[in-house]
Amino acid sequence: MSLEPRPDDGVPELTARVVRAAFPKGTLAIRIREALGLVFDDADFAEAFPGRGRPAISPGALALVSVLQYAEGLSDRQAADQVRARMDWKFLLGLELDDPGFDFTVLGDFRTRLIEHGLEEEVLDAVLARVSDAGLLRAGGRQRTDSTHVLAAVRSLNRMEFVGETLRAALEAVAAAAPDWLAPLIDSRWVERYGAKIDSYRFPKGVDVRREWAEQVGRDGFVVLDAINAPGAPGWLRQIPAVQVLRRAWGEQYHRDDEGVRWREGKDLPPGRMRLASPYDLDARYGIKRGSGWTGYKAHLTETCEPDELHVITNVATTDATVDDAEMTETVHRRLDKRQLAPGEHVVDAGYVTAAHILTALNNHGMTLLGPVNLDTHHGKQDDDGPDLSQRAFTIDWNQRKVTCPRGAVSVSWSDQVKSSGTPITRVQFAATDCRPCPLRSACTRASDKGRYGRSLTLLPREQQEVLEQRRQEQRTEEWKKRYDIRAGIEGTISQAVRRTGIRRTRCAGRAKTHLGNVLAATALNIIRIDAWLNGTPLGATRVSHLARLALAA
Structure with a gap:
């Protein structure tokens, strides 16, 4: 498809006359067209379309339809039907009343082109530009941000379900692509375990029995992977997406050594951020x-x-x-x-x-x-009339690299460190000989009586620490x-x-x-x-x- 940007000639006269007569109070589509015009320019999406070939359907119109289908909760098929059936949508898109619209599959192709060419943000940018041009949006002022969870379009699986479904999906793909090659590898027990989706499988009861089931799945998976990697196997089998997912998942979930196949546990598992959660959505x-x-x-x-x-x-x-x-x-x-x-x-x-x-x-x-910001995590509870033993009550001398506690004791250790996250910190410690006789010791520290050090503090770099204390003070005020x-x-x-x-x-x-x-x-x-x-x-x-x-x- 090639892009031939269409000029904005306005709403056809007949469409405008009929729509205004039918909707004298207007609709969202009518009012948006009158206020913002066509909204999206075809040229904004030119990068996603080649210069030669059959003319493409207006990407500006497809972008507008894509937005409207989210505004009204429509599927692709329903949105395409609305383009053919609704006069106010034709008014918004600048179409003749007898325009036949387009096939619903075009919307999916359009979204794919946006993603492939990194144009996902163009839709939002175009509307923000229109609003800015209208004088309704400007830099400065106040803005706010928050997040919400988004459920993937897949079932949530526990580890047993995940490995079972991953192997089942790989076997299903290989069975469809190379049935004669796969047949000698499997028997009736494989069909019993992997013939149906894993959510219909009744898992055995008992921790040990379930572990054995999971390790049996692991052994079966390695049988398939070894056969695919064997010299005589067709090379294209390794390129099947479900097989690639199987290989990755088995590396995350299982150990294989001279003792056999073992189920990974605890810290032996990769971090959750790196571990697959579904064989059907590799990013979730x-x-x-x-x-x-x-x-x-x-x-x-x-x-x-x-x-x-x-x-x-x-x-x-x-x-x-x-x-x-x-x-x-x-x-x-x-x-x-x-x-x-x-x-x-x-x-x-x-x-x-x-x-x-x-x-x-x-x-x-x-x-x-x-x-x-996070409050001081000191364990002691300050009474109304009691002394303040939180971090803010300690006097920090950044130049001398010393800290003085509320009772006048001076720190004996100042150590610059780096957390696992990469954040630089300073660990300050007081001598146990100073803390042990202190009458406030029980409210100040939980350090052992037999240790070398008593109370300790963790400080951020100076500028950050000062900002942190300032914000802690500010957020207490009305x-x-x-x-x-x-x-x-x-x-x-x-x-x-x-x-x-x-x-x-x-x-x-x-x-x-x-x-x-x-x-x-x-x-x-x-x-x-x-x-x-x-x-x-x-x-x-x-x-x-x-x-x-x-x-x-x-």
């Missing part, structure tokens, strides 16, 4: 947050939040489920800078904030990162808490994304496709919000149950 990972686990991804949404202004989503980031929020803070800032939409103040929850992030945001991006209250609004955005676009369950396998779906969902929310803003629709109030309202009244 199993993550846990606040005690809840899921297989899939995370979506990080950033939106403007100035009072009495249009709130639009300015950035979408998609990671696997194991990535901590703190790892995305700088990425979000760089993307906002690239769009020239960096805020003056970025409001986030504690997961995105460290002392290093606060400094980097200010020094590299000129923005204030507003969010709570003024800071009131300023931070605006962060709660991002929960409403996530709720809207879940209800209107189903963002918590991806439609496709793979992080790239999931990210594109999240971008389309965020763009759909922006379209809905722009329409509401132009109509003067106020923001929804926080819902309060009748029982809670009764309690408030009492």
